[in-house]
Amino acid sequence: MDKVREMRERNSGQVLLIAAFIMAFLLLSAELYIFEVGNVMSEFESNSLTDFVLNIKLSSRHIVIGALANASNGGSISVLELNLQRWASLIDKQYRFGKSILNYTLEQNSPYSSGIWMDWGTNGLGVSSAAVNFAYKLSGREMNLNQSYFLNITTTLLVESTYRGMLGNDKQINVTIRLLNEANAALAKQIIIYYYSEGNWLIPTQVNNYSILDYGNGTYLASFTASIPGQDVQVSAHVVDQREIYVRANATSTQI
Amino acid sequence: MFDRKGQMKIIESFFAIGVVFSALLIGTVQFSSSPNLAKQKSLASLGVQALIEIDANGTLGKLIVQEDWTAIKQSLDVALPIGVSFNLTIYDENSNQINSQLIQNSNLLGRETVSVQYFCASQSQNAQFFILRLQLSWTR
Numbered sequence: 001m002d003k004v005r006e007m008r009e010r011n012s013g014q015v016l017l018i019a020a021f022i023m024a025f026l027l028l029s030a031e032l033y034i035f036e037v038g039n040v041m042s043e044f045e046s047n048s049l050t051d052f053v054l055n056i057k058l059s060s061r062h063i064v065i066g067a068l069a070n071a072s073n074g075g076s077i078s079v080l081e082l083n084l085q086r087w088a089s090l091i092d093k094q095y096r097f098g099k100s101i102l103n104y105t106l107e108q109n110s111p112y113s114s115g116i117w118m119d120w121g122t123n124g125l126g127v128s129s130a131a132v133n134f135a136y137k138l139s140g141r142e143m144n145l146n147q148s149y150f151l152n153i154t155t156t157l158l159v160e161s162t163y164r165g166m167l168g169n170d171k172q173i174n175v176t177i178r179l180l181n182e183a184n185a186a187l188a189k190q191i192i193i194y195y196y197s198e199g200n201w202l203i204p205t206q207v208n209n210y211s212i213l214d215y216g217n218g219t220y221l222a223s224f225t226a227s228i229p230g231q232d233v234q235v236s237a238h239v240v241d242q243r244e245i246y247v248r249a250n251a252t253s254t255q256i
Numbered sequence: 257m258f259d260r261k262g263q264m265k266i267i268e269s270f271f272a273i274g275v276v277f278s279a280l281l282i283g284t285v286q287f288s289s290s291p292n293l294a295k296q297k298s299l300a301s302l303g304v305q306a307l308i309e310i311d312a313n314g315t316l317g318k319l320i321v322q323e324d325w326t327a328i329k330q331s332l333d334v335a336l337p338i339g340v341s342f343n344l345t346i347y348d349e350n351s352n353q354i355n356s357q358l359i360q361n362s363n364l365l366g367r368e369t370v371s372v373q374y375f376c377a378s379q380s381q382n383a384q385f386f387i388l389r390l391q392l393s394w395t396r
Contacts, residue, residue, distance in 0.1 A: 020272030048297075051304040051372075059377035059385075062324030071383035083383040090349055090385055096373070133332050173265030243314070243379065 001112060048163065049097055053136065056091060056102065056147055060134055061245040063087050064153050068116065069244040072155075081106060091136075107131035111176045118247075126157035126237075126249030130212030156180040160237045161253035169229050173253055175222040177237050189240045193222045196234035198206040202226070208232025231255065269365050281374035296370040299340065303390045317378030320346055320354075320363045329359045341367065341393045349385040367393040 035152040067080035084104050106115030107130075119127040133151045158178040160206040163171045175193055179186050191212065194201040204210040204224035213221040222237075233253035240246050295299045310331045319328050332342055343360035347353055374388040 013265055016268055016272045017275070020275040024275045027276065027279040028282065048301065048304070051301065051308075054308060055304070055375055058308060058311060059375050062311075062377045063383045064315060065314065066377075066379045066381055066383050073381070075381060079382070085382070086349070087377060087385065090375070224257045236358070244381070 004076070018021040032251050039140045045154070046058050049138070049143070053145070053147055054098065056136060057134075058208055060084075060087065060104075060132075060149075061151055061153070064115075064132055064151050065243050065245070068128060068155075069246070071116050071130075072118060072128040072246040073244070077114050080115050080132070084132065088210045097137050097143070101139075103135045103137070105133040105135075107133070120248045120250075122250040122252075124159040124161075124249055124251035126159070126239075127153040127154060128245050128247040134178045146255040152182065153243075153245075154180075155241050155243070156183070156188070157237060157239050157247045157249045159237045159249045159251040161233070161251050162204050162256045163233050163253045164256055166225065170225055171228055171233060172225050173223070173233060173235065175235050175251075175253075177220040177222065177238060177239065179218045179220075179239055179241060179247075181241060181243070186241055187216075187218060188220065189244070191220060192238045193224070194238070195224075195226050195228065196236075197226060197228045201236060264301070269343050270394055296368075299392050299394065300370045300372045302336060302340065303342070303372045303392045304374060305379070306332060307372075307376075307388065307390065309335050311374075314379035317376050317380070317384070317386070320376065321378050321380055321384060323354075323356070325357050326360050329361070332359070333361060336392075339395045343391040345348050345389045345391075347387045347389070351387065354386070361393070362389055370395045372381050 055222075063083050064080065067077075067083050070079045071077045084106075088102040088104060089099050106112075107117075108114070111117045112117065112129070112131055115130050115132050117127065117131070119232075120126045129152065130234045131150070134149050134151065136145070136147045136149075156179070158180070160176045161173060163173040165171055173195065177188075177191060190252050192203060193210075193212075194203055196202075204222075204226060208224040208226055210222070211222040215221070233255075234250060235253055236250040238246070238248040238249060269388070307316065310328075315331070316328070328344065330345045332344065336342060341360070341362045341364055343358070343364050343370045344355070345353060346355045346359070369391045370393070371389060374390065376388055378384040378386075
């Protein structure tokens, strides 16, 4: 009994050290675990002001495009104002860099009205356009920013046509279509050609040997034959661009 | 003899205390290092640039409206460099989460992450607005 007690007393320091090592191991394990799990919680938010302003401009552009697509497809032109109101309200609630205020002014100068201009003429030119002025103001503790930007979204359609007389009233008609987005060549999503014959606008079909050639640079050549009395040949192109903006233009075909 | 035993015990006790404090000290120094700010900022910039790239022609808004979470994940996989892990959460303008499935290429739990916020407006005829929160991390 005494031997056991003596052994216990002799080894008590070693037991203390082993216990200390176990405690140290547990402490390190716990700290490592907390560190690993805590890393996700300690993420930091890092948006630069430049990126934020770029983000606002890009989204403003999408809103104007969407509203123009809506208006050009027969929707109300007031959608532009309504969508911009909601957008400005969302930006005004952001306090990441300070107090944000996004103001906009719809272009009212002729030919625009409420920021929208649609002119689908008979002279081979069709325009669907929206124009808005934006002013973004940031008042922060570290910086102030006043940034104005103007967005003009314009889809332009240019139509030219020639025809060659064939037997009787039959005519071989070529229609050249050029589509532009902000004055740059753009691809069409949909093109429908019409010709005017005896009081009706008709769509050429396979019966008319209709074909359309895509040059891949925003220029298209539609060819077909049609029976049209007289020398006055009217054609019309109805085009939807890749942004869903609709535009059309009528043109008088020239005899060659 | 007894005195020596006492001294030994005191030394052993100090040694034990030293071991425990060393563990505490190592943990504090080793595991609480501050994140590399420059590295995190470049990661944040990569994230925003990737979102802008996908959103440039309105694709991002269109994919969100279509609830095509897989396509969004694939787009981010392409737009972000190899070695970057991400987790994207999409909220509507009332801050309700709308992505019904995870948009991530790996689990970010336990990683040093940076988070960026992005506003997206759909190009649809009735504009919808979304707030995107992209968490990024370098793959170890």
